[in-house]
Amino acid sequence: MPETGATYPLEVSILKDVATLTIDTTGPSLFKRGYRVAKGEAPLKENFAAALVLLTNWHNDLPFYDPTTGSGTIAIEAAMIGRNIAPGLHRNFAFEQFALTPSDLLAQVRDEAAAQENDAQLDIMGADINQEMVEIANNNAHQAGVLKQVRFKQLAVKDYKPESERGVIVSNPPYGKRLNDIQVARQLYKEMGEVYRPMTGWSKYILTSDLTFENSFGQKATKRRKLYNGTLRTDYFQYWAQRPKH
Numbered sequence: 001m002p003e004t005g006a007t008y009p010l011e012v013s014i015l016k017d018v019a020t021l022t023i024d025t026t027g028p029s030l031f032k033r034g035y036r037v038a039k040g041e042a043p044l045k046e047n048f049a050a051a052l053v054l055l056t057n058w059h060n061d062l063p064f065y066d067p068t069t070g071s072g073t074i075a076i077e078a079a080m081i082g083r084n085i086a087p088g089l090h091r092n093f094a095f096e097q098f099a100l101t102p103s104d105l106l107a108q109v110r111d112e113a114a115a116q117e118n119d120a121q122l123d124i125m126g127a128d129i130n131q132e133m134v135e136i137a138n139n140n141a142h143q144a145g146v147l148k149q150v151r152f153k154q155l156a157v158k159d160y161k162p163e164s165e166r167g168v169i170v171s172n173p174p175y176g177k178r179l180n181d182i183q184v185a186r187q188l189y190k191e192m193g194e195v196y197r198p199m200t201g202w203s204k205y206i207l208t209s210d211l212t213f214e215n216s217f218g219q220k221a222t223k224r225r226k227l228y229n230g231t232l233r234t235d236y237f238q239y240w241a242q243r244p245k246h
């Protein structure tokens with residue numbers, strides 16, 4: 001390896017009598033995009049939040065709403081997808097410091113990724129009952145470069161009034177895992193049902209580990225999809241929009 005001041009993070013693993021030395025080319029885990037300066041309670045990993053968006057029928061000319069936004073991860077990932085922003089563009093990788101990485105090639109690859117961004121006008125909103133989370137989400141959106149594409153506001157689920165006929169809701173509400181919290185979570189799912197059931201032009205996608213969610217929501221899901229949020233078994237309850245009548 002060339003003589004430079006560069007450092008090469010090494011990892012050693014030993015299995016039986018064989019030691020393997022590997023160089024870490026990534027640095028912080030790949031799911032970290034580098035924009036999340038602060039988090040709330042039970043934040044989703046960024047790549048998991050992106051997967052939740054990609055599992056919906058959303059495209060970037062439809063309204064998108066996350067009613068339990070916390071630190072804003074789902075709404076920010078939707079904005080990045082909507083504008084085709086490469087997920088690693090706002091972070092660094094360990095290999096960038098390696099002497100054998102050609103800096104001109106690195107700059108070229110970053111420029112190519114940046115050139116693929118579009119300037120689509122997006123209608124994305126995130127809301128949370130907790131004003132502190134709204135400030136955190138705004139900071140994170142600013143870091144991710146999507147502050148102009150996402151609006152965050154303080155709003156309780158029960159007070160939401162849709163501004164358009166069609167759109168997509170993605171929510172990662174509290175799961176009520178702690179003792180005594182399940183009744184509060186189920187009350188929230190009931191409120192979601194009351195507000196969202198009449199919104200038949202909207203598709204709704206709600207992730208929870210409460211597998212009886214449909215009872216509280218008051219409607220059987222169009223489809224349920226089993227997902228692991230880390231090690232926790234959850235279902236992604238999907239309520240598909242009715243097609244517009246012509």
Ligand SMILES: C[S@@+](CC[C@H](N)C(=O)[O-])C[C@H]1O[C@@H](n2cnc3c(N)ncnc32)[C@H](O)[C@@H]1O
Nearest residue numbers: 043044068069070071073128129156157172174
């Ligand atoms: C599991 S956290 C969401 C985490 C988020 N996906 C993230 O990655 O940061 C659930 C959020 O729902 C919010 N919440 C709880 N009850 C609510 C309600 N009635 N209306 C709106 N938000 C609510 C909480 O304040 C919390 O921030």
